Amino acid sequence: xxxxxxxxxxxxxxxxxxxxxxxxxxxxxxxxxxxxxxxxxxxxxxxxxxxxxxxxxxxxxxxxxxxxxxxxxxxxxxxxxxxxxxxxxxxxxxxxxxxxxxxxxxxxxxxxxxxxxxxxxxxxxxxxxxxxxxxxxxxxxxxxxxxxxxxxxxxxxxxxxxxxxxxxxxxxxxxxxxxxxxxxxxxxxxxxxxxxxxxxxxxxxxxxxxxxxxxxxxxxxxxxxxxxxxxxxxxxxxxxxxxxxxxxxxxxxxxxxxxxxxxxx
Amino acid sequence: xxxxxxxxxxxxxxxxxxxxxxxxxxxxxxxxxxxxxxxxxxxxxxxxxxxxxxxxxxxxxxxxxxxxxxxxxxxxxxxxxxxxxxxxxxxxxxxxxxxxxxxxxxxxxxxxxxxxxxxxxxxxxxxxxxxxxxxxxxxxxxxxxxxxxxxxxxxxxxxxxxxxxxxxxxxxxxxxxxxxxxxxxxxxxxxxxxxxxxxxxxxxxxxxxxxxxxxxxxxxxxxxxxxxxxxxxxxxxxxxxxxxxxxxxxxxxxxxxxxxxxxxxxxxxxxxxxxxxxxxxxxxxxxxx
Numbered sequence: 001x002x003x004x005x006x007x008x009x010x011x012x013x014x015x016x017x018x019x020x021x022x023x024x025x026x027x028x029x030x031x032x033x034x035x036x037x038x039x040x041x042x043x044x045x046x047x048x049x050x051x052x053x054x055x056x057x058x059x060x061x062x063x064x065x066x067x068x069x070x071x072x073x074x075x076x077x078x079x080x081x082x083x084x085x086x087x088x089x090x091x092x093x094x095x096x097x098x099x100x101x102x103x104x105x106x107x108x109x110x111x112x113x114x115x116x117x118x119x120x121x122x123x124x125x126x127x128x129x130x131x132x133x134x135x136x137x138x139x140x141x142x143x144x145x146x147x148x149x150x151x152x153x154x155x156x157x158x159x160x161x162x163x164x165x166x167x168x169x170x171x172x173x174x175x176x177x178x179x180x181x182x183x184x185x186x187x188x189x190x191x192x193x194x195x196x197x198x199x200x201x202x203x204x205x206x207x208x209x210x211x212x213x214x215x216x217x218x219x220x221x222x223x224x225x226x227x228x229x230x231x232x233x234x235x236x237x238x239x240x241x242x243x244x245x246x247x248x249x250x251x252x253x254x255x256x257x258x259x260x261x262x263x264x265x
Numbered sequence: 266x267x268x269x270x271x272x273x274x275x276x277x278x279x280x281x282x283x284x285x286x287x288x289x290x291x292x293x294x295x296x297x298x299x300x301x302x303x304x305x306x307x308x309x310x311x312x313x314x315x316x317x318x319x320x321x322x323x324x325x326x327x328x329x330x331x332x333x334x335x336x337x338x339x340x341x342x343x344x345x346x347x348x349x350x351x352x353x354x355x356x357x358x359x360x361x362x363x364x365x366x367x368x369x370x371x372x373x374x375x376x377x378x379x380x381x382x383x384x385x386x387x388x389x390x391x392x393x394x395x396x397x398x399x400x401x402x403x404x405x406x407x408x409x410x411x412x413x414x415x416x417x418x419x420x421x422x423x424x425x426x427x428x429x430x431x432x433x434x435x436x437x438x439x440x441x442x443x444x445x446x447x448x449x450x451x452x453x454x455x456x457x458x459x460x461x462x463x464x465x466x467x468x469x470x471x472x473x474x475x476x477x478x479x480x481x482x483x484x485x486x487x488x489x490x491x492x493x494x495x496x497x498x499x500x501x502x503x504x505x506x507x508x509x510x511x512x513x514x515x516x517x518x519x520x521x522x523x524x525x526x527x528x529x530x531x532x533x534x535x536x537x538x539x540x541x542x543x544x545x546x547x548x549x550x551x552x553x554x
Contacts, residue, residue: 002373002377002378002455002459002465002468002469003377003378003465004459008465009378012374012378013374013378013380015374016371016374016375016378016380019367019370019371020371020386023367023432023433023436024389024390024393024433024436024437026404026408027400027401027404027405027433028396028400028404030404030407030408031400031403031404031407034407040407082305082308082309083305085304085305086302086305086306086309088301089298089301089302089305090302092297092298092301092302093298093299093302097299097302101302101306103546104306104309104314105305105309106542106546107313107539108313109490109542110490110538110539110541110542110543111317111494111535111538111539112493112494112496112510112511112514112531112534112535112538113494113496113511114494114496114511114514114515114531114534115317115320115511115514115531115534115535116313116316118320118514118518118527118528118531119313119316119317119319119320119531120312120316121518122316122319122320122323122524122528123315123316123319124316140312143312144312144313147309197395198395201395201396202395204397205395205396205397205398206397207397207399207496207497207500208494208496208497208511208515211496211500211515211519212515212518212519222397222399222497225399225403226399226500226501229403229406229501229503230503234403234406234407237403238403238407241400241403244397245396245400248395248396249392249395252392252395
């Protein structure tokens with residue numbers, strides 16, 4: 001559209017490829033390549049092996065994978081519940097209260113995750129709620145961090161919702177709870193699943209707050225990747241990273257299947 | 266079974282006398298609505314606001330006891346803190362500038378000089394956003410680290426390595442709002458400018474750039490906040506020379522167990538980030554209007 005001559009278009013595409021491929025595609029390919037190799041001193045990795053994957057899918061790493069999956073599942077379900085509740089409640093408020101509530105719920109995005117970790121550590125290492133050293137403190141911190149994203153995407157969807165459906169249902173005599181359960185939530189389902197996928201992916205990759213909090217018996221995958229890298233086991237680290245990416249993608253794919261089926265309704 | 270239940274409920278619904286006394290639930294009911302808003306706010310207050318308040322409180326409590334400004338005086342006077350503050354700010358500003366430039370160029374090509382597979386690239390960017398940031402540093406360790414492919418010079422342990430990783434990771438955050446803005450641009454404007462004899466650079470400058478400014482401002486300020494708060498990228502470089510504010514919080518709290526000091530750094534970091542984020546909200550709301 002913008003560039004009409006054939007030569008100029010190819011020139012633009014070449015520049016695009018030269019910028020895009022090394023910056024965005026290369027890092028992922030490098031991690032994938034390294035996870036299958038034992039040495040990397042030349043241009044290409046050498047010594048093909050799947051030993052790193054064998055190590056990355058058993059013992060400590062397998063436990064870390066379950067830990068990450070459970071943490072992400074728990075955190076995203078809790079965040080989705082609280083975020084959706086807050087978004088629905090805020091939609092019924094007057095404009096001034098609504099903007100205060102929106103501002104409160106997006107605040108965790110702006111606060112650095114390391115500080116969220118520190119604050120949770122400071123607050124729950126002392127009575128009355130002593131959570132430090134248990135798995136619940138990790139799940140709690142992840143929930144705090146991702147609730148803001150759940151709330152943001154659900155409240156954006158609520159403003160796009162056509163009020164005619166709920167008005168029609170209410171005018172036919174449906175109680176508020178019935179309208180919520182049979183009309184509003186089904187209409188919001190696509191954005192709810194999208195928010196769930198987002199929360200899950202964010203929680204799977206969360207490192208900053210986790211580094212401040214994790215107890216020795218609840219080590220998520222990102223911490224394991226860091227531990228491997230820190231002791232110089234880069235190749236094992238990248239195999240664990242590939243497992244992390246694959247698990248995230250699989251769950252995202254499953255969640256997007258739910259969304260497409262819901263949107264046909 | 267469910268269908269039957271649905272039918273009975275529907276019948277019951279219809280059997281209710283028309284124009285009953287029930288008021289419409291969509292009419293504003295300020296007090297009821299406020300009561301419904303309380304549980305999530307209480308949860309947020311307990312698990313987010315109260316811990317933050319404790320951090321602020323602890324930042325005024327030195328280890329020697331009592332309440333004083335000692336921790337602030339100590340931290341603000343230390344060279345390590347000033348160095349970290351400066352590194353954080355210039356790294357965030359430079360990364361944001363880099364992301365804006367690169368993101369604008371790449372989004373421009375995807376939207377206006379489309380090639381076969383451009384849609385796939387746009388989808389790849391969405392997927393890319395769901396990966397954690399430290400993967401980029403992990404990949405750079407292979408490329409530029411001590412056993413590197415490109416060379417074993419100590420590139421990654423300098424701020425430039427962190428800058429490269431941050432630009433790489435955060436550029437898609439700029440490209441997404443830009444691509445959304447470009448898809449709403451009326452192509453007739455471009456055709457008109459073109460038929461009047463404007464060349465591509467001039468169309469970009471005078472037609473596309475003004476349309477893209479709100480998206481650029483919104484994406485840029487989001488990336489600025491995220492860069493100020495970035496931790497994983499810096500942690501993975503393992504560089505002793507690059508210390509940002511989040512790294513300092515981690516170091517003081519976990520490695521040195523100096524909680525008052527960590528809380529002071531945290532308060533400073535929160536003030537900078539939240540101030541900038543408030544600016545981002547104002548800008549993006551104006552862009553949306």
